Amino acid sequence: MSTLETICLAVYKSFQACKTSSFQIVYGSKRIVDARVLLVLDSSFNPPHWGHYTLIKKSLQFYSDRSSHVLLMLSVNNADKAPQPALFEKRIEMMCVMADMLKAESINASVGITTHGKYVDKYKTLRESYLPIGTLSFLVGFDTITRIFEPKYYTPHLLSEALNDCMMFSEFCCLTRTGQQSVNDQIDYANRISKGDYEPTIPRSWGKKIHVLVNDKRYENVSSSKIRRDIQNHSSLAILTKELPQPIIKYIQNQAEPIFM
Numbered sequence: 001m002s003t004l005e006t007i008c009l010a011v012y013k014s015f016q017a018c019k020t021s022s023f024q025i026v027y028g029s030k031r032i033v034d035a036r037v038l039l040v041l042d043s044s045f046n047p048p049h050w051g052h053y054t055l056i057k058k059s060l061q062f063y064s065d066r067s068s069h070v071l072l073m074l075s076v077n078n079a080d081k082a083p084q085p086a087l088f089e090k091r092i093e094m095m096c097v098m099a100d101m102l103k104a105e106s107i108n109a110s111v112g113i114t115t116h117g118k119y120v121d122k123y124k125t126l127r128e129s130y131l132p133i134g135t136l137s138f139l140v141g142f143d144t145i146t147r148i149f150e151p152k153y154y155t156p157h158l159l160s161e162a163l164n165d166c167m168m169f170s171e172f173c174c175l176t177r178t179g180q181q182s183v184n185d186q187i188d189y190a191n192r193i194s195k196g197d198y199e200p201t202i203p204r205s206w207g208k209k210i211h212v213l214v215n216d217k218r219y220e221n222v223s224s225s226k227i228r229r230d231i232q233n234h235s236s237l238a239i240l241t242k243e244l245p246q247p248i249i250k251y252i253q254n255q256a257e258p259i260f261m
């Protein structure tokens with residue numbers, strides 16, 4: 001086992017054992033002291049890919065007038081799905097690899113874990129234990145923002161009430177992605193919210209908290225589930241290179257056992 005693997009395993013086991021903790025930093029800054037904006041990419045990182053990287057880079061461009069810190073946050077519980085391989089400790093290692101890619105570009109980056117599936121709970125935990133003040137911006141793909149705004153996650157409460165604090169004191173960078181809506185409709189989403197098109201479900205005041213960013217065409221389709229299938233099907237390096245950064249490919253190739261079986 002590598003040193004990083006040993007550390008990741010130990011941190012993950014201690015997090016698992018501590019039933020009262022819902023968030024822990026695994027790698028990087030335990031406290032944010034020097035950044036005006038915290039950019040949080042919450043994901044299952046199974047594996048981390050170019051779509052995630054592009055989301056981070058385009059969001060950093062959006063906040064380029066301010067000092068920033070990126071938090072890669074692994075959700076060990078998903079709001080909808082049961083966990084799939086790879087093991088969480090392997091994913092944490094891949095997150096550290098991606099954090100190192102960012103650090104190599106002089107971007108401040110840390111890696112954390114949370115037990116919370118829903119953004120409303122992730123928001124509360126981060127405010128309580130990581131960034132009490134300052135801009136907190138969640139980085140999401142278009143498919144995720146529309147799911148965050150689905151009322152079914154908050155019954156018996158109203159969406160507008162359940163997410164009120166979160167929307168008042170945080171914001172969302174939302175990257176376009178191939179899905180049910182055209183890119184133009186995705187770009188117009190925040191404007192439609194601001195015009196009141198979704199009221200009373202989604203308050204118009206939330207529109208200004210959502211910054212829709214346009215993806216690069218080549219990354220609109222990238223997804224972890226397709227990559228796992230490609231790896232299981234022994235797809236060519238040429239295909240994987242379009243989906244995964246080189247250091248992540250190297251990490252996957254260097255594993256003694258396949259990690260996505």
Ligand SMILES: Nc1ncnc2c1ncn2[C@@H]1O[C@H](COP(=O)(O)OP(=O)(O)OP(=O)(O)O)[C@@H](O)[C@H]1O
Pocket residue numbers: 042043044045046050051052055139140141142143144145175176177215219220221222223224225226
């Ligand atoms: N290609 C992409 N373009 C834009 N956003 C993306 C892209 N891939 C992932 N995201 C966003 O990154 C966040 C974390 O992604 P997630 O871990 O769900 O990856 P995924 O590739 O969608 O995984 P899976 O295929 O297993 O659902 C989500 O908000 C998701 O919408």
Ligand SMILES: NC(=O)c1ccc[n+]([C@@H]2O[C@H](COP(=O)(O)O)[C@@H](O)[C@H]2O)c1
Pocket residue numbers: 042043044075077078079080081116117118119120144147148149150153
């Ligand atoms: N209502 C919500 O807050 C909500 C809805 C769907 C997914 N999520 C979260 O979004 C993240 C990405 O989810 P997927 O891997 O399913 O795309 C996960 O942490 C998941 O739990 C949150």
